[in-house]
Amino acid sequence: MTRPSDGDPADPPGRPVPPRGAGGRPAGRDHPAGGKGAGGPAIPPGRRPASDPPRADTPHADEDPPADAAAPAAPEEEPEPSVDDQLRALGEHGADDTDLQDAIQAKLIAERVASRLQRDPSGMRIGNLALFNGSVTVGSGFHFSAPDGSPAAGARGVRRVDAARLAAQVERYLRPPRFDDALDRLWQHRLLVLAARQGTGRQTAALNLLAEVLAMSGDGGAEDGSCFHVTDIEAVADTDWKPPTEGCGYVVLLDGVMSASTMWTAEAIDEHWLAAKADRLREARSFMVVVTGPPRGALVEASARSLHVVTSLGDVDLLAVVERHALGPAPDAGAKAALRRRLAESNALTLLTEERPEPQVAIQVATAVRDDEDLARTVTALRDPTGQVHAWFGQHRDVESICMAIAAAVLEDGHYLAFSDAAVRLYEALTPTTGAPPDLRFWEQLSAGHPWIEVVTGDGPAPPRVRFRNPLVQQAVLAYVWTNLDGRRPALLDWLRDLVTDRNIGVRARAAVAAGVIAWCDHGHAVRRYLRSWALDRSWALRQGAATALAVMGADPGLTAATWRLLESWAHEDETEAGRRLAATAVTAVGGHLGGAQPERALRLIRQALDGEGFDTLLPAALSLARLVELGRTTEVLNALLEWSEPQDSSPLVAKALGIFATVTCEPPTTVADEDAGLVRWRSPGDGPPPLLLAQARDHLPQLAELWARALARKPAQTYALEKLRDCLEAYADHDPAIRRNLTAVLAEVATRPGRHRERLAWHLGEWARDDDRPSSSAAHLRDALARTR
Numbered sequence: 047m048t049r050p051s052d053g054d055p056a057d058p059p060g061r062p063v064p065p066r067g068a069g070g071r072p073a074g075r076d077h078p079a080g081g082k083g084a085g086g087p088a089i090p091p092g093r094r095p096a097s098d099p100p101r102a103d104t105p106h107a108d109e110d111p112p113a114d115a116a117a118p119a120a121p122e123e124e125p126e127p128s129v130d131d132q133l134r135a136l137g138e139h140g141a142d143d144t145d146l147q148d149a150i151q152a153k154l155i156a157e158r159v160a161s162r163l164q165r166d167p168s169g170m171r172i173g174n175l176a177l178f179n180g181s182v183t184v185g186s187g188f189h190f191s192a193p194d195g196s197p198a199a200g201a202r203g204v205r206r207v208d209a210a211r212l213a214a215q216v217e218r219y220l221r222p223p224r225f226d227d228a229l230d231r232l233w234q235h236r237l238l239v240l241a242a243r244q245g246t247g248r249q250t251a252a253l254n255l256l257a258e259v260l261a262m263s264g265d266g267g268a269e270d271g272s273c274f275h276v277t278d279i280e281a282v283a284d285t286d287w288k289p290p291t292e293g294c295g296y297v298v299l300l301d302g303v304m305s306a307s308t309m310w311t312a313e314a315i316d317e318h319w320l321a322a323k324a325d326r327l328r329e330a331r332s333f334m335v336v337v338t339g340p341p342r343g344a345l346v347e348a349s350a351r352s353l354h355v356v357t358s359l360g361d362v363d364l365l366a367v368v369e370r371h372a373l374g375p376a377p378d379a380g381a382k383a384a385l386r387r388r389l390a391e392s393n394a395l396t397l398l399t400e401e402r403p404e405p406q407v408a409i410q411v412a413t414a415v416r417d418d419e420d421l422a423r424t425v426t427a428l429r430d431p432t433g434q435v436h437a438w439f440g441q442h443r444d445v446e447s448i449c450m451a452i453a454a455a456v457l458e459d460g461h462y463l464a465f466s467d468a469a470v471r472l473y474e475a476l477t478p479t480t481g482a483p484p485d486l487r488f489w490e491q492l493s494a495g496h497p498w499i500e501v502v503t504g505d506g507p508a509p510p511r512v513r514f515r516n517p518l519v520q521q522a523v524l525a526y527v528w529t530n531l532d533g534r535r536p537a538l539l540d541w542l543r544d545l546v547t548d549r550n551i552g553v554r555a556r557a558a559v560a561a562g563v564i565a566w567c568d569h570g571h572a573v574r575r576y577l578r579s580w581a582l583d584r585s586w587a588l589r590q591g592a593a594t595a596l597a598v599m600g601a602d603p604g605l606t607a608a609t610w611r612l613l614e615s616w617a618h619e620d621e622t623e624a625g626r627r628l629a630a631t632a633v634t635a636v637g638g639h640l641g642g643a644q645p646e647r648a649l650r651l652i653r654q655a656l657d658g659e660g661f662d663t664l665l666p667a668a669l670s671l672a673r674l675v676e677l678g679r680t681t682e683v684l685n686a687l688l689e690w691s692e693p694q695d696s697s698p699l700v701a702k703a704l705g706i707f708a709t710v711t712c713e714p715p716t717t718v719a720d721e722d723a724g725l726v727r728w729r730s731p732g733d734g735p736p737p738l739l740l741a742q743a744r745d746h747l748p749q750l751a752e753l754w755a756r757a758l759a760r761k762p763a764q765t766y767a768l769e770k771l772r773d774c775l776e777a778y779a780d781h782d783p784a785i786r787r788n789l790t791a792v793l794a795e796v797a798t799r800p801g802r803h804r805e806r807l808a809w810h811l812g813e814w815a816r817d818d819d820r821p822s823s824s825a826a827h828l829r830d831a832l833a834r835t836r
Contacts, residue, residue: 129698132661133705133766136668148551149590150669150716155555156594157638159459160562160601162517203278204290207297212253212273218371219254222247223360231353232259232335236327237320239336239355241312241345245497247405249297251359252335256295259333263293273297276334283314285322289332296334312336313343320354364398364408365389371412385415392421397428401516404497431522434498439526447496448531449473452538454499454512455523456545456560457553462501464553465512468545475537521563528564539576546580546591558591562598569605573612581616581631582624589627593634600640609640610647617654626662629655633663637670642677649674649686656690656702668706675738676715683710684749691756700756704763707753708770711739736778736785743788751795755803758796772814772822779824786824790831797832808832 127135232238232255240255242248256273273295281287282298289296300312315336327334341349341357349355368389373381389395394411407428414424442448453469498519503510514520527538545557565572577599580592600609616632619625633655635641641648652670655663671683690703714735735741743750757767779786797804808829815826 127661129661129696129701129762130765132664133701133762134769136664136705136709137766137770145586148554149586152551152555152558152587152590153594153634153638153673154716155552156559156598159556159559160594160598161639162459163521163559163563163598163601203281204274204276204296207253207273207275209272212257215250216254216257218375219250220362220367220370221254222251222362224356225251225255225359228356228359229255229258231356232256232333233262235324235354236332237324237334237336237354239312239315239320239338239345239349240359241338241341241349241355241357242359243340243497245402245404245406246359247362248337250405252297252337255335256297256333260293260295263331263333275299285319286326287323288326289330289334292330292332294332296332298334298336300336300338311343312338312345314345315348316344317348317352320348320352324354362405364403364405365395367405367408368394368398368412368415371409372415388415388421392425393429394421394425397425401429402498403515429516429518431498431516431519435519435522435526438498439530445473445476449476450496450499451523452527454496454514455520455527456542457512457556458517458520458560459511459513460552460556462510462512464550468541468553471544472538472541475541476534521566524560524563525567528567543576543580543588547585547587554587554591555594558594559598561591562595562601565595565599566602566605569599569608572599578628582627584627589631590634593631596631596635597638597640600635610644614651614654617651620655620658620660620662626660630663630666633666633670637666637673639677641670641674642679645674645679645682649682653686653690653699657699659698661698661702664702664705667702668709671706672710672713672716675710680739680742680746681749684746684753687753688749691753694756694759696760696762701763704753704757705766708757708763708767711750711753712737712770712774714738736782737774740774740778740785740788743792747791747795750792751799754792755796755799758803758806759801768810772810772825775814775822775824775828776820779828780822786827789824790828793828794832794835797835804832804836 228238228240228251238255240248240252253273260273272291274291274297276282276296276298279298279300300315315338323334338345341355345355349357365386369377369382369385372385377385386395389398389411398408398411410428411421411424413419414421438451439448442451449469449472453465453472457465457468498514498516499512500515501510501512514523528535531538542557542561545553546561548554548557561572561576565577572595577592577595580588580595583589583592596609596613600606600613613632613635616628619628633652636648636651648670652663652667656667671687674683687703687707691700691707693700714737739746739750754767754771757763758771774785774789779789793807797807811825811829811832814820814822815829
């Protein structure tokens with residue numbers, strides 16, 4: 047075949063490599079956010095294609111002269127990058143670009159985390175979770191509340207347990223596996239410390255132990271057999287304290303209780319206190335059960351040595367608890383089967399087995415069944431975490447516990463070590479000190495004071511993850527913390543910002559999602575307080591975090607319209623460097639499920655951001671359009687690119703649209719291969735899946751053929767499009783017959799169009815087939831196929 051003249055713009059482009067900066071990335075400020083520090087690719091200044099020699103002729107009527115044909119700037123001045131340079135830089139962001147791969151990975155993880163917030167098989171959704179609405183009941187199994195009763199005659203610091211209530215609890219009580227052992231210890235030693243975590247039915251167990259042991263003792267006395275709650279913790283701390291009434295039972299709660307004068311807690315319980323207190327109880331012919339959380343402090347050693355301490359009574363079958371309280375002690379098989387069906391239909395089984403596996407919750411479910419209430423409504427109320435969260439924060443005010451709850455909410459379903467590191471950083475921010483690092487042991491505390499959190503161990507070497515039993519608790523905790531902990535808000539915001547730029551991409555993604563959930567509380571305040579400043583920052587990671595948070599904010603149906611209006615206003619900000627960062631952030635935000643839900647609106651926003659002389663939004667636009675294709679919006683994306691490139695001239699918008707098309711068409715889909723290793727297949731020839739648009743080419747043949755014809759017809763897009771086409775042949779068509787067939791169909795359609803498309807394709811395919819260094823078998827196949835279609 048005769049080679050076109052040297053002046054033909056269809057000459058094969060050379061493959062010059064732009065100058066590299068540190069780390070092997072294309073040189074440019076604020077990588078990878080753009081040549082002017084906004085959101086586009088880093089541009090090597092003043093770079094020209096090596097095989098684009100000066101010429102005087104323009105032999106083809108369908109090709110305009112290069113847009114960058116002006117005389118070069120003086121050597122002492124740094125010239126503006128040409129359009130060709132901008133497009134070439136777009137293609138340089140590939141597998142070797144670690145920052146970009148991390149950004150893509152974080153975005154995909156964030157989408158997965160955010161989508162989990164929207165899924166809930168039990169029927170509750172983000173949109174109908176009414177946080178802070180209605181009354182808040184403090185209790186809900188999170189702490190021990192003293193029952194109604196009257197003080198004992200002449201006694202101070204104690205309150206009698208109502209006899210009728212105690213009798214009802216004893217009648218319906220289902221003994222856990224190690225109840226008899228605990229009862230025997232209480233009978234033998236008069237004192238028992240029940241050091242078990244919250245939510246295990248400790249209160250009911252303590253009362254039943256006392257009722258049983260008093261029935262066994264049968265001592266006389268005016269108050270014989272009565273049970274009392276001890277309310278004066280300071281008095282109990284004294285080893286000389288004596289029960290005010292003999293022959294009775296006493297229960298003490300020491301779970302997080304601290305006396306202002308003695309600073310005495312369960313951690314101070316040692317063997318000396320246990321022995322002295324047991325002696326006083328024996329003298330008074332009385333019994334005492336002290337309820338605490340899992341052992342800490344001196345109680346750890348005491349639990350290992352003393353028979354006075356029991357750390358667990360074993361797990362009780364919660365469905366059996368429901369049966370006992372709803373149907374009585376000996377229900378028939380038919381009644382039990384009907385109850386199980388009702389529990390399953392109302393989602394009570396999910397509540398009891400996964401979200402709130404607590405005896406008190408089982409009793410509440412049973413009460414609703416026994417009283418023939420609307421069980422589904424009861425379950426919904428029990429699943430609403432608002433009351434649980436208010437109650438927990440009302441009781442737990444120590445910084446250590448608060449930091450654990452916040453870190454778990456921000457890094458929901460993240461790895462334990464990432465969670466604990468974040469909690470330590472928050473603790474240090476809230477309690478600044480120059481002394482030795484604090485002795486924080488979060489693993490022990492999780493089981494002690496956080497029944498709503500579970501640590502899930504994975505298979506094999508997978509590290510454990512920290513998550514809430516009820517996924518809706520995450521939202522409630524974040525809302526409570528942001529709205530109620532006023533004095534902590536500045537430190538929390540600094541901490542959250544650090545997490546959004548963390549080197550761990552899983553941490554980065556989850557923190558960005560949490561920032562979006564927080565914005566549901568007051569989106570206007572969130573935008574002013576941190577989202578806009580993040581979007582204006584020079585850090586690509588922080589802008590990516592802002593975009594993710596905005597997309598999550600827009601997922602709330604009540605905020606979708608407001609989020610779109612904000613992003614659309616940012617897309618017009620292209621007159622200053624800061625404004626271009628806002629525009630790039632807006633483009634990034636709509637490149638996901640927010641844009642996938644309203645693709646036409648997302649594409650209008652992206653076009654607005656692209657429509658200008660600058661190229662700062664070029665890379666964000668390419669990434670966002672590629673993501674919309676992955677979300678199934680291929681037709682809308684191709685139609686938009688056709689519309690944007692309709693003038694078919696050398697204007698910036700046309701060049702951008704065709705450059706983006708070549709990029710999106712030839713790049714494989716972005717996938718999360720391994721969250722822990724941080725692997726993303728952005729460009730992985732022969733290893734990853736083929737590009738979606740090439741795999742689906744026959745479904746969109748007219749659109750693809752027209753766009754390829756436009757991209758290959760004229761510079762500046764022509765040079766870049768030819769490079770991407772050759773990359774596709776080498777990476778995919780040479781190894782995948784299906785991709786080769788699809789490319790043959792597309793290029794055959796291109797060759798039928800008026801102009802010199804057939805000649806141009808044949809020449810380049812022939813050159814690639816004969817290349818000594820990089821011969822392409824698929825190029826030869828396509829060249830021969832085009833020759834047969836004449």
